[in-house]
Amino acid sequence: MTKGGMESVELFTSEGKGRGLKAQKEFLPGDVIFAEPAYAAVVFDRTSTWATTTPWGATDLGRCGWKAAIQRGTWGCWLAVADQEPAVPRGAREPMASWLGLEREGSGLAEGCLVSIDDLQNHVESFSEEEKKELRVDVESFLEFWPPQSQQFGIQFISHIFGVISCNGFTLSDQRGLQAVGVGIFPNLCQANHDCWPNCTVIFNNGNHEAVRSMFHTQMRIELRALSKISAGEELSVSYVDFLSLSEERRRQLRKQYYFDCTCEHCQKRIKDDLMLAVKAGESKPSAEAVKEVVQLSKDTLEKINKARMEGLYHEVVKLCRECLKKQEAVLGDTNIYLLRILSIASEVLSYLQMFEEAADYAKRMVDGYLKLYHPNNAQLGMAVMRAGVTHWHAGLIEAGHGLICKAYAILLITHGPSHPITKDLEVMRVQTEMELRMFQQNEFMYYKMREAALKNQKIHVMPEPSNETSPSLFHKKE
Numbered sequence: 001m002t003k004g005g006m007e008s009v010e011l012f013t014s015e016g017k018g019r020g021l022k023a024q025k026e027f028l029p030g031d032v033i034f035a036e037p038a039y040a041a042v043v044f045d046r047t048s049t050w051a052t053t054t055p056w057g058a059t060d061l062g063r064c065g066w067k068a069a070i071q072r073g074t075w076g077c078w079l080a081v082a083d084q085e086p087a088v089p090r091g092a093r094e095p096m097a098s099w100l101g102l103e104r105e106g107s108g109l110a111e112g113c114l115v116s117i118d119d120l121q122n123h124v125e126s127f128s129e130e131e132k133k134e135l136r137v138d139v140e141s142f143l144e145f146w147p148p149q150s151q152q153f154g155i156q157f158i159s160h161i162f163g164v165i166s167c168n169g170f171t172l173s174d175q176r177g178l179q180a181v182g183v184g185i186f187p188n189l190c191q192a193n194h195d196c197w198p199n200c201t202v203i204f205n206n207g208n209h210e211a212v213r214s215m216f217h218t219q220m221r222i223e224l225r226a227l228s229k230i231s232a233g234e235e236l237s238v239s240y241v242d243f244l245s246l247s248e249e250r251r252r253q254l255r256k257q258y259y260f261d262c263t264c265e266h267c268q269k270r271i272k273d274d275l276m277l278a279v280k281a282g283e284s285k286p287s288a289e290a291v292k293e294v295v296q297l298s299k300d301t302l303e304k305i306n307k308a309r310m311e312g313l314y315h316e317v318v319k320l321c322r323e324c325l326k327k328q329e330a331v332l333g334d335t336n337i338y339l340l341r342i343l344s345i346a347s348e349v350l351s352y353l354q355m356f357e358e359a360a361d362y363a364k365r366m367v368d369g370y371l372k373l374y375h376p377n378n379a380q381l382g383m384a385v386m387r388a389g390v391t392h393w394h395a396g397l398i399e400a401g402h403g404l405i406c407k408a409y410a411i412l413l414i415t416h417g418p419s420h421p422i423t424k425d426l427e428v429m430r431v432q433t434e435m436e437l438r439m440f441q442q443n444e445f446m447y448y449k450m451r452e453a454a455l456k457n458q459k460i461h462v463m464p465e466p467s468n469e470t471s472p473s474l475f476h477k478k479e
Helices: 090-105 129-145 153-170 213-216 245-260 289-309 314-328 336-351 357-372 379-395 398-415 421-442 442-455
Strands: 007-012 016-023 032-037 040-044 051-056 057-062 068-072 079-082 172-173 180-185 198-204 221-226 234-238
Touching: 007 234, 129 153, 153 213, 198 289, 289 336, 314 336, 336 357, 357 379, 357 398, 357 421, 379 398, 379 421, 398 421, 421 442
Parallel strands: 198 234
Antiparallel strands: 007 016, 016 234, 032 221, 040 051, 040 180, 051 057, 068 079, 172 180, 198 221
């Protein structure tokens, strides 16, 4: 794949969108347009503790104070803090990483950067009264725990930094893309405008299997990769939100979180909304009242499922999914988003409970729907197809499993690249299932006998516990 650089892109004024990025040469699907190290980043965990890198190693630092040490990357910095009280509030933690970068390097244009940190949009003027109140609290907390001798900037500029991180921060996720672990600022990538059907995707790629905390031993790197053929002079776009929502819902989310009205073609023309709201086809089309009733049932069931998952009641989740699916299947079409959401949860939880055959059936139906909705080179589609392939393999459905794994591998080669840990794992899986498929085709009876014997000699493999959270959004928004 082509390795890009900042010389491959140009900062320009995008009509109706402000600044944007434009390709300086042609790119093909899977090409790395450019890779960028973090200007500043901070990692946190679920208990509001900090975790980061110091010159002596990666550390979980607990609820610690403001005293900081810096480990610099190419032109950024990492935040480390010493064990002392009082604790730093969560609201003040993220700007400190950027703050250290500003104090150490200044707020001017850094090497390899198209725009300075103080030129990034903060949208503070667009904040609601409640958001402005929260901002004032965060600024006060920040000043309370920041050394007086280091307070060389005014409150207005501090507010700007908070706004910049709220509107431009990227969510740092684990290598599997399943858990949000922190926030990073990537000034060049911040210039890429949104499109619900983008020509680029963003991926974190450190090319190793180390634990997420140890990502900070090395420079955190984010890649902008082409999803389709891009011509020289074409604007580069990424999606700030998941496509699998109605256009009006996506626009509402973008307006609330990023303060702009999406004018992309898919939103303006409501492309694929009809598929996402599809009802059962056939001579006896369900009535509008029946559809409304099932949609409301689906929303109510999703709330109950979330509560049951939070309490770890997975058998109750399965019961709720089965009951809801029974009602949905008579009314909703195969691409209806409410049906797909229930299918996704059911397949995930059933896999965890080792009920693979039923899980595989739901996973296949989910993937069939996704393939009609998502961009063919969508990263989330690739991950969903991969999970479905693994589920089929566990169910002993080797032909379907191998086919899904190959399809996922083709997608992730473009979205993640061959060096990403997920892609490497998937390649191993693809080779293994290909070998098993050949054995199956030669002697189906012997294949199942050997598989049965192999599984008996292995410890029971427990699937990862279903997450109580959705996959983290790529773009960070302080809640």
